[in-house]
Amino acid sequence: MNKIIDIENLTVSFGNFEALKNVTCSIEAYPGIIGLIGPNGAGKTTLIHAILGQYKASQGKIKLANQALAYCPDTPEFPAHLTAKEVLQQSCALHEKPENAEQIETTLEKVGLVDYPSKKVGGYSRGMKQRLGIAVALLLDPVLIFLDEPTSALDPIGRIEILQLIMEVAQEKTVVVSSHLLADIENIADRLLVLNHGQLIFQGKLHQFIENSQMDDFAELEIKSEQVKQEVMDILQVNDIEFYPEITGKLMVKSEYTEKLLQVFPDIGGKISVYRATSNSLELAFERAIMGVKNEKINFS
Ligand SMILES: Nc1ncnc2c1ncn2[C@@H]1O[C@H](COP(=O)(O)OP(=O)(O)OP(=O)(O)O)[C@@H](O)[C@H]1O
Ligand SMILES: [Mg+2]
Incomplete structure:
Protein backbone atom coordinates (compact mmCIF):
# COMPACT_ATOMS: atom_id res chain seq x y z
CA MET A 1 0.00 0.00 0.00
CA ASN A 2 1.49 3.29 -1.06
CA LYS A 3 -0.21 5.96 0.99
CA ILE A 4 0.70 9.39 -0.26
CA ILE A 5 -1.73 11.35 1.87
CA ASP A 6 -2.68 10.43 5.39
CA ILE A 7 -5.07 12.73 7.19
CA GLU A 8 -5.92 12.32 10.84
CA ASN A 9 -8.69 14.17 12.65
CA LEU A 10 -8.25 17.24 10.52
CA THR A 11 -10.19 20.35 11.48
CA VAL A 12 -9.80 23.55 9.47
CA SER A 13 -11.46 26.67 10.84
CA PHE A 14 -12.15 30.12 9.45
CA GLY A 15 -12.73 32.16 12.58
CA ASN A 16 -15.29 30.25 14.59
CA PHE A 17 -16.52 28.32 11.58
CA GLU A 18 -15.22 24.80 11.06
CA ALA A 19 -15.08 24.19 7.32
CA LEU A 20 -13.61 20.71 7.91
CA LYS A 21 -14.48 18.77 11.03
CA ASN A 22 -12.39 15.92 12.31
CA VAL A 23 -11.69 14.46 8.86
CA THR A 24 -9.72 11.22 8.77
CA CYS A 25 -8.85 9.69 5.42
CA SER A 26 -5.99 8.46 3.33
CA ILE A 27 -5.18 8.40 -0.35
CA GLU A 28 -3.13 5.70 -1.96
CA ALA A 29 -1.15 6.26 -5.11
CA TYR A 30 -2.30 3.97 -7.81
CA PRO A 31 -3.56 5.03 -11.21
CA GLY A 32 -7.20 5.91 -11.29
CA ILE A 33 -9.70 8.57 -10.42
CA ILE A 34 -11.00 9.51 -7.00
CA GLY A 35 -14.24 11.48 -7.02
CA LEU A 36 -14.40 14.16 -4.34
CA ILE A 37 -18.06 15.02 -3.96
CA GLY A 38 -20.33 16.92 -1.61
CA PRO A 39 -22.86 19.76 -1.75
CA ASN A 40 -21.82 23.42 -2.12
CA GLY A 41 -19.84 24.48 0.94
CA ALA A 42 -19.17 20.90 2.05
CA GLY A 43 -15.44 21.58 2.25
CA LYS A 44 -14.05 20.00 -0.94
CA THR A 45 -11.94 22.97 -2.00
CA THR A 46 -10.87 23.57 1.61
CA LEU A 47 -9.67 19.96 1.83
CA ILE A 48 -7.61 20.31 -1.34
CA HIS A 49 -6.08 23.59 -0.15
CA ALA A 50 -5.35 22.14 3.29
CA ILE A 51 -3.54 19.17 1.71
CA LEU A 52 -1.53 21.57 -0.45
CA GLY A 53 -0.52 23.47 2.69
CA GLN A 54 -2.48 26.61 1.87
CA TYR A 55 -4.67 26.36 4.98
CA LYS A 56 -3.43 25.46 8.42
CA ALA A 57 -5.01 22.70 10.45
CA SER A 58 -6.56 23.98 13.65
CA GLN A 59 -6.56 20.39 14.85
CA GLY A 60 -5.23 17.08 13.56
CA LYS A 61 -2.55 16.51 10.99
CA ILE A 62 -1.84 15.81 7.36
CA LYS A 63 1.06 13.51 6.56
CA LEU A 64 2.36 13.64 3.01
CA ALA A 65 4.78 11.23 1.37
CA ASN A 66 7.69 12.95 -0.24
CA GLN A 67 6.15 12.90 -3.70
CA ALA A 68 4.99 15.72 -5.88
CA LEU A 69 1.34 16.76 -5.81
CA ALA A 70 -0.18 19.11 -8.36
CA TYR A 71 -3.36 21.13 -8.54
CA CYS A 72 -5.51 22.78 -11.16
CA PRO A 73 -8.29 25.16 -10.06
CA ASP A 74 -11.73 25.20 -11.68
CA THR A 75 -11.07 28.19 -13.94
CA PRO A 76 -7.29 28.45 -14.34
CA GLU A 77 -6.04 31.89 -15.39
CA PHE A 78 -2.77 32.77 -17.08
CA PRO A 79 -1.11 35.98 -18.27
CA ALA A 80 -3.02 36.79 -21.47
CA HIS A 81 0.05 37.78 -23.52
CA LEU A 82 1.82 34.41 -23.19
CA THR A 83 1.60 31.34 -25.41
CA ALA A 84 0.99 27.90 -23.90
CA LYS A 85 4.68 27.07 -24.25
CA GLU A 86 5.68 30.29 -22.48
CA VAL A 87 3.22 29.52 -19.66
CA LEU A 88 4.89 26.15 -19.16
CA GLN A 89 8.37 27.72 -19.31
CA GLN A 90 7.31 30.26 -16.71
CA SER A 91 5.89 27.51 -14.55
CA CYS A 92 9.23 25.64 -14.66
CA ALA A 93 11.01 28.79 -13.50
CA LEU A 94 8.45 29.32 -10.74
CA HIS A 95 8.95 25.79 -9.42
CA GLU A 96 12.73 25.99 -9.88
CA LYS A 97 12.57 23.12 -12.28
CA PRO A 98 15.10 22.90 -15.12
CA GLU A 99 13.38 23.72 -18.39
CA ASN A 100 13.14 20.75 -20.69
CA ALA A 101 11.97 21.69 -24.19
CA GLU A 102 11.13 18.11 -25.09
CA GLN A 103 9.05 17.58 -21.94
CA ILE A 104 7.18 20.83 -22.59
CA GLU A 105 6.43 19.71 -26.13
CA THR A 106 5.25 16.24 -25.03
CA THR A 107 3.06 17.74 -22.32
CA LEU A 108 1.41 20.14 -24.76
CA GLU A 109 0.87 17.21 -27.10
CA LYS A 110 -0.70 15.14 -24.32
CA VAL A 111 -3.27 17.83 -23.53
CA GLY A 112 -3.95 18.61 -27.20
CA LEU A 113 -2.50 22.13 -27.33
CA VAL A 114 0.46 21.50 -29.59
CA ASP A 115 -1.32 22.88 -32.64
CA TYR A 116 -1.48 26.41 -31.28
CA PRO A 117 2.20 27.39 -30.94
CA SER A 118 1.72 31.12 -31.38
CA LYS A 119 -1.78 31.61 -30.02
CA LYS A 120 -1.87 33.84 -26.95
CA VAL A 121 -3.61 32.47 -23.88
CA GLY A 122 -5.81 35.58 -23.82
CA GLY A 123 -7.59 34.15 -26.87
CA TYR A 124 -8.06 30.69 -25.38
CA SER A 125 -11.48 29.18 -24.79
CA ARG A 126 -12.27 27.94 -21.29
CA GLY A 127 -11.71 24.37 -22.41
CA MET A 128 -8.25 25.28 -23.73
CA LYS A 129 -7.43 27.04 -20.46
CA GLN A 130 -8.50 23.94 -18.56
CA ARG A 131 -6.19 21.87 -20.79
CA LEU A 132 -3.35 24.28 -20.13
CA GLY A 133 -4.03 24.12 -16.39
CA ILE A 134 -3.76 20.35 -16.57
CA ALA A 135 -0.54 20.72 -18.61
CA VAL A 136 0.97 22.95 -15.92
CA ALA A 137 0.06 20.30 -13.34
CA LEU A 138 1.47 17.46 -15.44
CA LEU A 139 4.75 19.26 -15.99
CA LEU A 140 5.57 18.84 -12.30
CA ASP A 141 5.42 15.10 -12.92
CA PRO A 142 3.26 14.57 -9.85
CA VAL A 143 2.04 11.21 -8.57
CA LEU A 144 -1.26 12.83 -7.79
CA ILE A 145 -3.22 15.67 -9.38
CA PHE A 146 -6.14 17.52 -7.82
CA LEU A 147 -8.65 18.88 -10.33
CA ASP A 148 -11.23 21.11 -8.68
CA GLU A 149 -14.40 21.06 -10.79
CA PRO A 150 -12.49 20.67 -14.07
CA THR A 151 -15.59 20.75 -16.25
CA SER A 152 -17.80 23.26 -14.46
CA ALA A 153 -17.20 26.07 -16.95
CA LEU A 154 -17.33 23.95 -20.08
CA ASP A 155 -19.92 23.26 -22.73
CA PRO A 156 -20.99 19.62 -23.28
CA ILE A 157 -18.39 18.91 -25.98
CA GLY A 158 -15.60 20.60 -24.00
CA ARG A 159 -16.70 18.62 -20.98
CA ILE A 160 -16.42 15.28 -22.76
CA GLU A 161 -12.99 16.20 -24.15
CA ILE A 162 -11.69 17.11 -20.70
CA LEU A 163 -13.13 13.92 -19.21
CA GLN A 164 -11.30 11.95 -21.88
CA LEU A 165 -8.09 13.78 -21.07
CA ILE A 166 -8.56 13.11 -17.35
CA MET A 167 -9.05 9.40 -18.06
CA GLU A 168 -5.86 9.35 -20.12
CA VAL A 169 -3.91 11.08 -17.35
CA ALA A 170 -5.39 8.62 -14.85
CA GLN A 171 -3.82 5.69 -16.72
CA GLU A 172 -0.56 6.66 -15.04
CA LYS A 173 -1.47 8.89 -12.12
CA THR A 174 -3.90 9.28 -9.28
CA VAL A 175 -6.34 12.03 -10.15
CA VAL A 176 -8.67 13.51 -7.54
CA VAL A 177 -11.61 15.14 -9.29
CA SER A 178 -14.10 17.29 -7.43
CA SER A 179 -17.38 17.74 -9.27
CA HIS A 180 -21.10 18.25 -8.90
CA LEU A 181 -21.70 16.31 -12.10
CA LEU A 182 -22.27 12.99 -10.43
CA ALA A 183 -23.01 11.11 -13.63
CA ASP A 184 -19.52 12.08 -14.84
CA ILE A 185 -17.95 10.98 -11.57
CA GLU A 186 -19.83 7.69 -11.76
CA ASN A 187 -18.49 7.14 -15.27
CA ILE A 188 -14.85 7.90 -14.60
CA ALA A 189 -14.06 7.36 -10.91
CA ASP A 190 -13.30 4.13 -9.10
CA ARG A 191 -12.88 5.58 -5.61
CA LEU A 192 -14.85 8.20 -3.74
CA LEU A 193 -14.54 10.73 -0.94
CA VAL A 194 -17.85 12.23 0.16
CA LEU A 195 -18.02 15.35 2.29
CA ASN A 196 -21.08 16.91 3.90
CA HIS A 197 -21.01 19.97 6.18
CA GLY A 198 -17.25 19.58 6.64
CA GLN A 199 -17.47 15.95 7.65
CA LEU A 200 -16.24 12.99 5.66
CA ILE A 201 -19.22 10.68 5.35
CA PHE A 202 -17.68 8.09 3.03
CA GLN A 203 -14.35 6.98 1.66
CA GLY A 204 -13.86 3.88 -0.42
CA LYS A 205 -14.87 2.24 -3.65
CA LEU A 206 -17.50 4.07 -5.64
CA HIS A 207 -19.58 0.95 -6.23
CA GLN A 208 -19.58 0.34 -2.49
CA PHE A 209 -21.11 3.76 -1.84
CA ILE A 210 -23.89 3.00 -4.30
CA GLU A 211 -24.46 -0.47 -2.86
CA ASN A 212 -24.51 0.93 0.68
CA SER A 213 -27.47 3.10 -0.18
CA GLN A 214 -29.49 -0.10 -0.59
CA MET A 215 -31.67 1.31 -3.27
CA ASP A 216 -33.88 -1.00 -5.25
CA ASP A 217 -34.39 -0.90 -8.96
CA ASN A 280 -29.07 2.52 -8.72
CA SER A 281 -26.91 5.50 -9.53
CA LEU A 282 -24.40 7.67 -7.76
CA GLU A 283 -26.88 10.52 -8.06
CA LEU A 284 -29.58 8.61 -6.15
CA ALA A 285 -27.13 7.21 -3.59
CA PHE A 286 -25.74 10.71 -3.01
CA GLU A 287 -29.20 12.18 -2.60
CA ARG A 288 -29.99 9.52 -0.03
CA ALA A 289 -26.73 9.98 1.86
CA ILE A 290 -26.93 13.78 1.93
CA MET A 291 -30.62 14.44 2.30
CA GLY A 292 -31.75 11.29 4.03
CA VAL A 293 -34.40 8.97 2.72
CA LYS A 294 -36.91 11.19 1.02
CA ASN A 295 -38.68 8.50 -0.90
CA GLU A 296 -40.85 7.43 1.98
CA LYS A 297 -43.30 4.76 1.04
CA ILE A 298 -46.87 5.87 0.60
CA ASN A 299 -48.95 4.54 3.44
CA PHE A 300 -51.97 2.68 2.08
CA SER A 301 -53.94 2.42 5.29
N1 LIG B 1 -11.09 31.57 3.00
C1 LIG B 1 -12.26 31.34 3.63
N2 LIG B 1 -12.70 32.17 4.61
C2 LIG B 1 -13.87 31.93 5.25
N3 LIG B 1 -14.69 30.89 4.97
C3 LIG B 1 -14.30 30.06 4.00
C4 LIG B 1 -13.07 30.23 3.27
N4 LIG B 1 -12.96 29.23 2.37
C5 LIG B 1 -14.06 28.47 2.52
N5 LIG B 1 -14.86 28.96 3.50
C6 LIG B 1 -16.14 28.36 3.94
O1 LIG B 1 -15.91 27.01 4.21
C7 LIG B 1 -16.98 26.20 3.73
C8 LIG B 1 -16.43 25.17 2.76
O2 LIG B 1 -16.08 25.85 1.57
P1 LIG B 1 -15.45 25.10 0.31
O3 LIG B 1 -15.12 26.14 -0.67
O4 LIG B 1 -14.36 24.20 0.76
O5 LIG B 1 -16.69 24.22 -0.16
P2 LIG B 1 -16.82 23.34 -1.46
O6 LIG B 1 -17.25 21.97 -1.02
O7 LIG B 1 -15.60 23.43 -2.28
O8 LIG B 1 -18.06 24.02 -2.17
P3 LIG B 1 -18.37 24.27 -3.75
O9 LIG B 1 -19.04 23.01 -4.21
O10 LIG B 1 -19.33 25.40 -3.73
O11 LIG B 1 -17.10 24.57 -4.44
C9 LIG B 1 -17.98 27.15 3.14
O12 LIG B 1 -18.98 27.41 4.10
C10 LIG B 1 -17.18 28.40 2.84
O13 LIG B 1 -17.97 29.54 2.93
MG1 LIG C 1 -15.20 24.16 -4.18
Whole structure:
Protein backbone atom coordinates (compact mmCIF):
# COMPACT_ATOMS: atom_id res chain seq x y z
CA MET A 1 0.00 0.00 0.00
CA ASN A 2 1.49 3.29 -1.06
CA LYS A 3 -0.21 5.96 0.99
CA ILE A 4 0.70 9.39 -0.26
CA ILE A 5 -1.73 11.35 1.87
CA ASP A 6 -2.68 10.43 5.39
CA ILE A 7 -5.07 12.73 7.19
CA GLU A 8 -5.92 12.32 10.84
CA ASN A 9 -8.69 14.17 12.65
CA LEU A 10 -8.25 17.24 10.52
CA THR A 11 -10.19 20.35 11.48
CA VAL A 12 -9.80 23.55 9.47
CA SER A 13 -11.46 26.67 10.84
CA PHE A 14 -12.15 30.12 9.45
CA GLY A 15 -12.73 32.16 12.58
CA ASN A 16 -15.29 30.25 14.59
CA PHE A 17 -16.52 28.32 11.58
CA GLU A 18 -15.22 24.80 11.06
CA ALA A 19 -15.08 24.19 7.32
CA LEU A 20 -13.61 20.71 7.91
CA LYS A 21 -14.48 18.77 11.03
CA ASN A 22 -12.39 15.92 12.31
CA VAL A 23 -11.69 14.46 8.86
CA THR A 24 -9.72 11.22 8.77
CA CYS A 25 -8.85 9.69 5.42
CA SER A 26 -5.99 8.46 3.33
CA ILE A 27 -5.18 8.40 -0.35
CA GLU A 28 -3.13 5.70 -1.96
CA ALA A 29 -1.15 6.26 -5.11
CA TYR A 30 -2.30 3.97 -7.81
CA PRO A 31 -3.56 5.03 -11.21
CA GLY A 32 -7.20 5.91 -11.29
CA ILE A 33 -9.70 8.57 -10.42
CA ILE A 34 -11.00 9.51 -7.00
CA GLY A 35 -14.24 11.48 -7.02
CA LEU A 36 -14.40 14.16 -4.34
CA ILE A 37 -18.06 15.02 -3.96
CA GLY A 38 -20.33 16.92 -1.61
CA PRO A 39 -22.86 19.76 -1.75
CA ASN A 40 -21.82 23.42 -2.12
CA GLY A 41 -19.84 24.48 0.94
CA ALA A 42 -19.17 20.90 2.05
CA GLY A 43 -15.44 21.58 2.25
CA LYS A 44 -14.05 20.00 -0.94
CA THR A 45 -11.94 22.97 -2.00
CA THR A 46 -10.87 23.57 1.61
CA LEU A 47 -9.67 19.96 1.83
CA ILE A 48 -7.61 20.31 -1.34
CA HIS A 49 -6.08 23.59 -0.15
CA ALA A 50 -5.35 22.14 3.29
CA ILE A 51 -3.54 19.17 1.71
CA LEU A 52 -1.53 21.57 -0.45
CA GLY A 53 -0.52 23.47 2.69
CA GLN A 54 -2.48 26.61 1.87
CA TYR A 55 -4.67 26.36 4.98
CA LYS A 56 -3.43 25.46 8.42
CA ALA A 57 -5.01 22.70 10.45
CA SER A 58 -6.56 23.98 13.65
CA GLN A 59 -6.56 20.39 14.85
CA GLY A 60 -5.23 17.08 13.56
CA LYS A 61 -2.55 16.51 10.99
CA ILE A 62 -1.84 15.81 7.36
CA LYS A 63 1.06 13.51 6.56
CA LEU A 64 2.36 13.64 3.01
CA ALA A 65 4.78 11.23 1.37
CA ASN A 66 7.69 12.95 -0.24
CA GLN A 67 6.15 12.90 -3.70
CA ALA A 68 4.99 15.72 -5.88
CA LEU A 69 1.34 16.76 -5.81
CA ALA A 70 -0.18 19.11 -8.36
CA TYR A 71 -3.36 21.13 -8.54
CA CYS A 72 -5.51 22.78 -11.16
CA PRO A 73 -8.29 25.16 -10.06
CA ASP A 74 -11.73 25.20 -11.68
CA THR A 75 -11.07 28.19 -13.94
CA PRO A 76 -7.29 28.45 -14.34
CA GLU A 77 -6.04 31.89 -15.39
CA PHE A 78 -2.77 32.77 -17.08
CA PRO A 79 -1.11 35.98 -18.27
CA ALA A 80 -3.02 36.79 -21.47
CA HIS A 81 0.05 37.78 -23.52
CA LEU A 82 1.82 34.41 -23.19
CA THR A 83 1.60 31.34 -25.41
CA ALA A 84 0.99 27.90 -23.90
CA LYS A 85 4.68 27.07 -24.25
CA GLU A 86 5.68 30.29 -22.48
CA VAL A 87 3.22 29.52 -19.66
CA LEU A 88 4.89 26.15 -19.16
CA GLN A 89 8.37 27.72 -19.31
CA GLN A 90 7.31 30.26 -16.71
CA SER A 91 5.89 27.51 -14.55
CA CYS A 92 9.23 25.64 -14.66
CA ALA A 93 11.01 28.79 -13.50
CA LEU A 94 8.45 29.32 -10.74
CA HIS A 95 8.95 25.79 -9.42
CA GLU A 96 12.73 25.99 -9.88
CA LYS A 97 12.57 23.12 -12.28
CA PRO A 98 15.10 22.90 -15.12
CA GLU A 99 13.38 23.72 -18.39
CA ASN A 100 13.14 20.75 -20.69
CA ALA A 101 11.97 21.69 -24.19
CA GLU A 102 11.13 18.11 -25.09
CA GLN A 103 9.05 17.58 -21.94
CA ILE A 104 7.18 20.83 -22.59
CA GLU A 105 6.43 19.71 -26.13
CA THR A 106 5.25 16.24 -25.03
CA THR A 107 3.06 17.74 -22.32
CA LEU A 108 1.41 20.14 -24.76
CA GLU A 109 0.87 17.21 -27.10
CA LYS A 110 -0.70 15.14 -24.32
CA VAL A 111 -3.27 17.83 -23.53
CA GLY A 112 -3.95 18.61 -27.20
CA LEU A 113 -2.50 22.13 -27.33
CA VAL A 114 0.46 21.50 -29.59
CA ASP A 115 -1.32 22.88 -32.64
CA TYR A 116 -1.48 26.41 -31.28
CA PRO A 117 2.20 27.39 -30.94
CA SER A 118 1.72 31.12 -31.38
CA LYS A 119 -1.78 31.61 -30.02
CA LYS A 120 -1.87 33.84 -26.95
CA VAL A 121 -3.61 32.47 -23.88
CA GLY A 122 -5.81 35.58 -23.82
CA GLY A 123 -7.59 34.15 -26.87
CA TYR A 124 -8.06 30.69 -25.38
CA SER A 125 -11.48 29.18 -24.79
CA ARG A 126 -12.27 27.94 -21.29
CA GLY A 127 -11.71 24.37 -22.41
CA MET A 128 -8.25 25.28 -23.73
CA LYS A 129 -7.43 27.04 -20.46
CA GLN A 130 -8.50 23.94 -18.56
CA ARG A 131 -6.19 21.87 -20.79
CA LEU A 132 -3.35 24.28 -20.13
CA GLY A 133 -4.03 24.12 -16.39
CA ILE A 134 -3.76 20.35 -16.57
CA ALA A 135 -0.54 20.72 -18.61
CA VAL A 136 0.97 22.95 -15.92
CA ALA A 137 0.06 20.30 -13.34
CA LEU A 138 1.47 17.46 -15.44
CA LEU A 139 4.75 19.26 -15.99
CA LEU A 140 5.57 18.84 -12.30
CA ASP A 141 5.42 15.10 -12.92
CA PRO A 142 3.26 14.57 -9.85
CA VAL A 143 2.04 11.21 -8.57
CA LEU A 144 -1.26 12.83 -7.79
CA ILE A 145 -3.22 15.67 -9.38
CA PHE A 146 -6.14 17.52 -7.82
CA LEU A 147 -8.65 18.88 -10.33
CA ASP A 148 -11.23 21.11 -8.68
CA GLU A 149 -14.40 21.06 -10.79
CA PRO A 150 -12.49 20.67 -14.07
CA THR A 151 -15.59 20.75 -16.25
CA SER A 152 -17.80 23.26 -14.46
CA ALA A 153 -17.20 26.07 -16.95
CA LEU A 154 -17.33 23.95 -20.08
CA ASP A 155 -19.92 23.26 -22.73
CA PRO A 156 -20.99 19.62 -23.28
CA ILE A 157 -18.39 18.91 -25.98
CA GLY A 158 -15.60 20.60 -24.00
CA ARG A 159 -16.70 18.62 -20.98
CA ILE A 160 -16.42 15.28 -22.76
CA GLU A 161 -12.99 16.20 -24.15
CA ILE A 162 -11.69 17.11 -20.70
CA LEU A 163 -13.13 13.92 -19.21
CA GLN A 164 -11.30 11.95 -21.88
CA LEU A 165 -8.09 13.78 -21.07
CA ILE A 166 -8.56 13.11 -17.35
CA MET A 167 -9.05 9.40 -18.06
CA GLU A 168 -5.86 9.35 -20.12
CA VAL A 169 -3.91 11.08 -17.35
CA ALA A 170 -5.39 8.62 -14.85
CA GLN A 171 -3.82 5.69 -16.72
CA GLU A 172 -0.56 6.66 -15.04
CA LYS A 173 -1.47 8.89 -12.12
CA THR A 174 -3.90 9.28 -9.28
CA VAL A 175 -6.34 12.03 -10.15
CA VAL A 176 -8.67 13.51 -7.54
CA VAL A 177 -11.61 15.14 -9.29
CA SER A 178 -14.10 17.29 -7.43
CA SER A 179 -17.38 17.74 -9.27
CA HIS A 180 -21.10 18.25 -8.90
CA LEU A 181 -21.70 16.31 -12.10
CA LEU A 182 -22.27 12.99 -10.43
CA ALA A 183 -23.01 11.11 -13.63
CA ASP A 184 -19.52 12.08 -14.84
CA ILE A 185 -17.95 10.98 -11.57
CA GLU A 186 -19.83 7.69 -11.76
CA ASN A 187 -18.49 7.14 -15.27
CA ILE A 188 -14.85 7.90 -14.60
CA ALA A 189 -14.06 7.36 -10.91
CA ASP A 190 -13.30 4.13 -9.10
CA ARG A 191 -12.88 5.58 -5.61
CA LEU A 192 -14.85 8.20 -3.74
CA LEU A 193 -14.54 10.73 -0.94
CA VAL A 194 -17.85 12.23 0.16
CA LEU A 195 -18.02 15.35 2.29
CA ASN A 196 -21.08 16.91 3.90
CA HIS A 197 -21.01 19.97 6.18
CA GLY A 198 -17.25 19.58 6.64
CA GLN A 199 -17.47 15.95 7.65
CA LEU A 200 -16.24 12.99 5.66
CA ILE A 201 -19.22 10.68 5.35
CA PHE A 202 -17.68 8.09 3.03
CA GLN A 203 -14.35 6.98 1.66
CA GLY A 204 -13.86 3.88 -0.42
CA LYS A 205 -14.87 2.24 -3.65
CA LEU A 206 -17.50 4.07 -5.64
CA HIS A 207 -19.58 0.95 -6.23
CA GLN A 208 -19.58 0.34 -2.49
CA PHE A 209 -21.11 3.76 -1.84
CA ILE A 210 -23.89 3.00 -4.30
CA GLU A 211 -24.46 -0.47 -2.86
CA ASN A 212 -24.51 0.93 0.68
CA SER A 213 -27.47 3.10 -0.18
CA GLN A 214 -29.49 -0.10 -0.59
CA MET A 215 -31.67 1.31 -3.27
CA ASP A 216 -33.88 -1.00 -5.25
CA ASP A 217 -34.39 -0.90 -8.96
CA PHE A 218 -37.35 1.19 -9.96
CA ALA A 219 -39.69 1.99 -12.76
CA GLU A 220 -39.80 5.74 -13.02
CA LEU A 221 -43.04 7.39 -14.12
CA GLU A 222 -43.12 10.97 -15.27
CA ILE A 223 -46.68 12.21 -15.20
CA LYS A 224 -48.04 14.67 -17.77
CA SER A 225 -49.50 17.07 -15.23
CA GLU A 226 -50.14 17.47 -11.52
CA GLN A 227 -53.81 17.17 -12.36
CA VAL A 228 -53.59 13.62 -13.66
CA LYS A 229 -50.96 12.63 -11.12
CA GLN A 230 -53.60 12.06 -8.47
CA GLU A 231 -55.53 9.85 -10.89
CA VAL A 232 -52.42 7.76 -11.54
CA MET A 233 -51.72 7.51 -7.80
CA ASP A 234 -55.30 6.37 -7.19
CA ILE A 235 -55.04 3.65 -9.83
CA LEU A 236 -51.72 2.43 -8.40
CA GLN A 237 -53.15 2.40 -4.93
CA VAL A 238 -56.31 0.51 -5.87
CA ASN A 239 -54.14 -2.11 -7.56
CA ASP A 240 -51.83 -2.50 -4.55
CA ILE A 241 -48.83 -1.18 -6.43
CA GLU A 242 -46.46 0.49 -4.00
CA PHE A 243 -44.84 3.68 -5.17
CA TYR A 244 -42.68 6.48 -3.87
CA PRO A 245 -43.25 10.09 -4.91
CA GLU A 246 -40.03 11.98 -5.73
CA ILE A 247 -39.46 15.67 -5.06
CA THR A 248 -39.02 16.07 -8.80
CA GLY A 249 -42.62 15.00 -9.23
CA LYS A 250 -41.86 11.53 -10.58
CA LEU A 251 -43.43 8.42 -9.17
CA MET A 252 -41.06 5.55 -8.47
CA VAL A 253 -42.39 2.01 -8.55
CA LYS A 254 -40.22 -0.79 -7.22
CA SER A 255 -39.25 -3.29 -9.91
CA GLU A 256 -41.03 -6.11 -8.05
CA TYR A 257 -44.31 -4.45 -9.07
CA THR A 258 -43.40 -4.19 -12.76
CA GLU A 259 -45.74 -6.98 -13.80
CA LYS A 260 -48.72 -5.45 -11.98
CA LEU A 261 -47.79 -2.08 -13.38
CA LEU A 262 -47.90 -3.39 -16.94
CA GLN A 263 -51.35 -4.81 -16.29
CA VAL A 264 -52.72 -1.36 -15.38
CA PHE A 265 -50.90 0.32 -18.24
CA PRO A 266 -54.02 0.58 -20.42
CA ASP A 267 -55.47 2.81 -17.68
CA ILE A 268 -52.45 4.93 -16.86
CA GLY A 269 -50.41 4.89 -20.09
CA GLY A 270 -52.11 7.96 -21.54
CA LYS A 271 -51.36 9.99 -18.42
CA ILE A 272 -47.63 9.23 -18.42
CA SER A 273 -45.10 11.17 -20.47
CA VAL A 274 -42.04 9.03 -19.71
CA TYR A 275 -41.66 5.49 -18.44
CA ARG A 276 -38.13 4.46 -17.62
CA ALA A 277 -36.48 1.64 -15.70
CA THR A 278 -33.90 3.15 -13.35
CA SER A 279 -31.23 1.33 -11.52
CA ASN A 280 -29.07 2.52 -8.72
CA SER A 281 -26.91 5.50 -9.53
CA LEU A 282 -24.40 7.67 -7.76
CA GLU A 283 -26.88 10.52 -8.06
CA LEU A 284 -29.58 8.61 -6.15
CA ALA A 285 -27.13 7.21 -3.59
CA PHE A 286 -25.74 10.71 -3.01
CA GLU A 287 -29.20 12.18 -2.60
CA ARG A 288 -29.99 9.52 -0.03
CA ALA A 289 -26.73 9.98 1.86
CA ILE A 290 -26.93 13.78 1.93
CA MET A 291 -30.62 14.44 2.30
CA GLY A 292 -31.75 11.29 4.03
CA VAL A 293 -34.40 8.97 2.72
CA LYS A 294 -36.91 11.19 1.02
CA ASN A 295 -38.68 8.50 -0.90
CA GLU A 296 -40.85 7.43 1.98
CA LYS A 297 -43.30 4.76 1.04
CA ILE A 298 -46.87 5.87 0.60
CA ASN A 299 -48.95 4.54 3.44
CA PHE A 300 -51.97 2.68 2.08
CA SER A 301 -53.94 2.42 5.29
N1 LIG B 1 -11.09 31.57 3.00
C1 LIG B 1 -12.26 31.34 3.63
N2 LIG B 1 -12.70 32.17 4.61
C2 LIG B 1 -13.87 31.93 5.25
N3 LIG B 1 -14.69 30.89 4.97
C3 LIG B 1 -14.30 30.06 4.00
C4 LIG B 1 -13.07 30.23 3.27
N4 LIG B 1 -12.96 29.23 2.37
C5 LIG B 1 -14.06 28.47 2.52
N5 LIG B 1 -14.86 28.96 3.50
C6 LIG B 1 -16.14 28.36 3.94
O1 LIG B 1 -15.91 27.01 4.21
C7 LIG B 1 -16.98 26.20 3.73
C8 LIG B 1 -16.43 25.17 2.76
O2 LIG B 1 -16.08 25.85 1.57
P1 LIG B 1 -15.45 25.10 0.31
O3 LIG B 1 -15.12 26.14 -0.67
O4 LIG B 1 -14.36 24.20 0.76
O5 LIG B 1 -16.69 24.22 -0.16
P2 LIG B 1 -16.82 23.34 -1.46
O6 LIG B 1 -17.25 21.97 -1.02
O7 LIG B 1 -15.60 23.43 -2.28
O8 LIG B 1 -18.06 24.02 -2.17
P3 LIG B 1 -18.37 24.27 -3.75
O9 LIG B 1 -19.04 23.01 -4.21
O10 LIG B 1 -19.33 25.40 -3.73
O11 LIG B 1 -17.10 24.57 -4.44
C9 LIG B 1 -17.98 27.15 3.14
O12 LIG B 1 -18.98 27.41 4.10
C10 LIG B 1 -17.18 28.40 2.84
O13 LIG B 1 -17.97 29.54 2.93
MG1 LIG C 1 -15.20 24.16 -4.18
